Amino acid sequence: MGSPAQVKTLSCPNCGGGVELRGYARTLNVVCINCLSVLDASTPELKVLQTFQSKERVRPLIPLGKRGKLRGDKWEAIGFQVREIVVDGTPYSWHEYLLFNPYKGYRYLTQYDGHWNFVTTLRSLPEPATSRGRPAVRWMGETYKHFQEATATTVYVMGEFPWQVRVGETAKVSDYVSPPRMISSETTDGEVTWSLGEYTPGEEIWKAFELPGKPPPPQGVYANQPSPHGEKVKAAWKTWLFLNVLLFTVMLLVSLFTRGELVFDRSYLYSSAAQGEASFVTEPFELKGRISNVELAVKTDLRNESAYFNFALINEATGQAYDFGREVSYYFGRDSDGSWSEGRPQETVIIPSVPPGRYYLRVEPEMEPQGATLGFQDRRVNYRIQIRRDVPNHAFFWIAALLLLAPPVFTTLRSVGFESKRWKESDYSGGSGDAED
């Protein structure tokens, strides 16, 4: 193929135009590019086999006679045909280029909506199989899922062919996919031909055949188009696993190394009947170490009651205070739906970033008087206040774990969306059972 193309030129018996032959003795039929007559290339006089009138001339994107190096071998485009299937009354057509190399034989390039496949005829038969209850074939250890079956009609031909080509001839075609490959079967008059298509970017074709301009941009998702998200999904989940192991290791280390030192622990009784000021201050206690958090826990013996506690953690030296209030309420009972409960008898607050120093706590408990119009009733609560210095706050880790989940979930959803688009064009568009693949 390194030497200039050897071309034999003959005259078309129908229109008298020049007919070029490149495929040597293997060519059975040749189509006159002027009048589109199908001629018998096996006879010296090029007997007319078929004449057809096309509504419009189709211009191949790869000119016939063009040579290019694709997948390590040089190929010459010698034939071109347009084939069509009709699905639900809508015709879909694609282009097929016949490539020839005198040492390698024939290959095909198919093009549909900017999606290209390099096609080779199989020399071994795929085995019938099933995949999730659907038909499939197995070839070279790989399972190809059934995608579509239709009757293809040849609607336009140009160039030369090693078989008897006719406009209007039909074949039952079945496609099985395992991106980026696709196995297709073509059945005509009881003869089945199997071929393997490998998805090839248009840019590769353009570069190989040194075609001007840019290839037409691919439209939609093709049957065996490799998903740009497939590898990303696996990689993202692997990274997610690694990051989670790291996150929980850090969480464990933080739990081990935070002091959680109990600096205050006292029990009190509040009575709404008691006279005088309800608020009081505790004796001072020391908060040591670096700037860190302080956990205040208030545990009560409330039963079907609630109480409110105002707290102020006050620095004895600077007067800086951390003021907060918490309602503690715990109710439970039984009704027609069964037993129920609401709230809990204890509350915990983590006060952020408290500098070291001597502190005291101002406490002001409150309970609403009950049945004020029916007579005053004393309400009591026993409660215990515990203060710890430097406790682990796992909330940040749980939030981080949730945020870590976002990228792999997003990538997975994009991948599922891509697969859904792929299978929407198949015979199985009603279900999305393959969308997760």
Next chain:
Amino acid sequence: MLKTPIYLAYGLLLIGLSGWANYRGWSFARVNEIRSVPKTVRDNPGSYRSPYLGYHRYTGGK
């Protein structure tokens, strides 16, 4: 993991932030910080007015 460098960097940043938040004692708790509480509060706790007083309500049981 090297195939997802941005995600890896994002994850390490999140973990680092979580660790740092714990080290510095950060919290989501609603706590009001008051600069200078008079020392008289120590002897007269009732003189202190919490900004939260009156904000609370009793929800009662079910």
